[in-house]
Amino acid sequence: MKAIVYTQYGSPEVLKLKDVEKPIPKHNEILIRIRATAVNSGDVRLRKADPFAVRLFFGLFKPKTNILGSVFSGEIESIGSGVQRFKVGDEVFGHTDMSFGTYAAYKCFPENGSIALKPTTISHQEAAVIPFGGTTALHFLKKASIQKGQKVLVFGASGAVGTAAVQLAKHFGAIVTGVCSTTNVDLVKSLGADKVIDYTKEDFTKNGETYDVIFDTVNKMSISDSLQTLKIYGILILSAAGFSEMVQGTWASITNSNKIKVLTGMIRHSAEDINFLKTLIDAGQLKSVIDRTYSLEQMAEAHAYVEKGHKKGNIAIEIH
Ligand SMILES: NC(=O)c1ccc[n+]([C@@H]2O[C@H](COP(=O)([O-])OP(=O)(O)OC[C@H]3O[C@@H](n4cnc5c(N)ncnc54)[C@H](OP(=O)(O)O)[C@@H]3O)[C@@H](O)[C@H]2O)c1
Incomplete structure (x- = not known):
């Protein structure tokens, strides 16, 4: 072959x-x-x-x-x-x-x-x-116990993990903000994001908004700035974290006065997860x-x- x-x-x-x-x-x-x-x-x-x-x-x-x-x-x-x-x-x-x-x-x-x-x-x-971005986004959103009505920001919203994270977060009932560059704004909107921030024009950590969950899919944002943008008991997902970001994230979880939680690490998945993604595709909720x-x-x-x-x-x- x-x-x-x-x-x-x-x-x-x-x-x-x-x-x-x-x-x-x-x-x-x-x-x-x-x-x-x-x-x-x-x-x-x-x-x-x-x-x-x-x-x-x-x-x-x-x-x-x-x-x-x-x-x-x-x-x-x-x-x-x-x-x-x-x-x-x-x-x-x-x-x-x-x-x-x-x-x-x-x-x-x-x-x-x-x-x-x-x-x-x-x-x-x-x-x-579907399975690469889909299982990664699903793993972390489930781990974050995402709830209906929560404000979720997806950084790197136009990538494989990001496009899945936007759609899955919407499925779970979140109010989703996607962050991407100018050429991808329409794409991210078309996936259902309630708001899209163009990172070449606006810094999401400086506009006064706060979030229940920040999902960094590309490891390109400042962890300390993001922590300031989380609500009390907020969750920071660092799905693309390297060793130093994992250490930084773990330290922040222990020491941050806002009781934030940082999620990193390798994902796990099963046939149940792939079947779940299939049901969302069948229902027209995942493209x-x-x-x-x-x-x-x-x-x-x-x-x-x-x-x-x-x-x-x-x-x-x-x-x-
Ligand atoms: N934890 C795990 O087990 C696990 C599982 C799967 C993947 N991952 C990791 O997740 C990461 C992302 O995977 P992916 O496949 O989704 O990547 P990808 O499809 O290559 O995503 C790239 C996205 O990143 C955005 N981007 C690039 N530079 C940027 C910058 N400076 N600021 C903001 N956004 C920027 C791009 O958007 P623009 O073009 O709009 O800039 C692009 O859409 C990889 O590092 C991968 O190894 C980890």
Whole structure:
């Protein structure tokens, strides 16, 4: 089968199209013919080994996992003898978590992983781009116990996590302010944000507004300024935090007189979460935002674009 393989960390050119062995499903596994995947910010971090800590988990000198890609949409081609949840021919979408491997025509997956039947009203590309931002936004909004009527600010509202966070926060009944640059104001409004702040024209920490939840999806805002903009008992979500922001956030949680809480760390997800996202898509409450679509063969080009850090929503990859 064809796959995009990388055997060393580096620039997008380390991603090479190769023929590799097609996997065979084990007892409890399904074999998915992948029709679409996405290039996410996480894939770029792994390709570059940036931050350095990536090497501690994924290979000190060279990557131990040679096929990137953590989301997919496709159909089940065959199943192991013990599989009960799915049958051959089912169209499914989901998230591989840390096993990766979706930059390929096929991938085996345990049937109890983060997968669900694909919504019938959307394409494979539209389905494939949902799980990365969707599970991240859902994980943190659930952890924040978001309540109807709360004021939520999403910083980086036009990215993969941000576009999902705006829509999910609206679903949970929040009053949502999105922060993005000028070119993305209309996009963020179209996702249901009640207010949009253009960060090139206005600093949200200086306009006197305060929020119950501030969700920083891109790690580009000042933690101390944001803390001043939270209400008492407010929650600061730092989903893209590096080590130093995690330490700063934890310290702030302990010492801040306003009793604020800071949420960071790696997300977790399950089949239940993917099913939940599917129900929102079916109900018309969650839309896929696709900036560009590339073919598998154009993977290096797609990575170079994502690395610029200004994609609108997601980058889909179609696999023929
Ligand atoms: N905790 C976890 O387990 C977890 C899970 C998933 C993702 N993440 C992390 O979350 C981060 C975001 O992921 P993503 O995929 O959503 O990123 P993305 O799609 O690349 O989002 C980029 C967004 O950031 C905005 N941006 C760029 N520079 C900015 C600046 N200086 N000020 C304000 N906004 C700026 C851009 O908007 P404009 O073009 O309008 O500037 C763009 O829409 C990544 O670092 C990823 O590693 C963490």
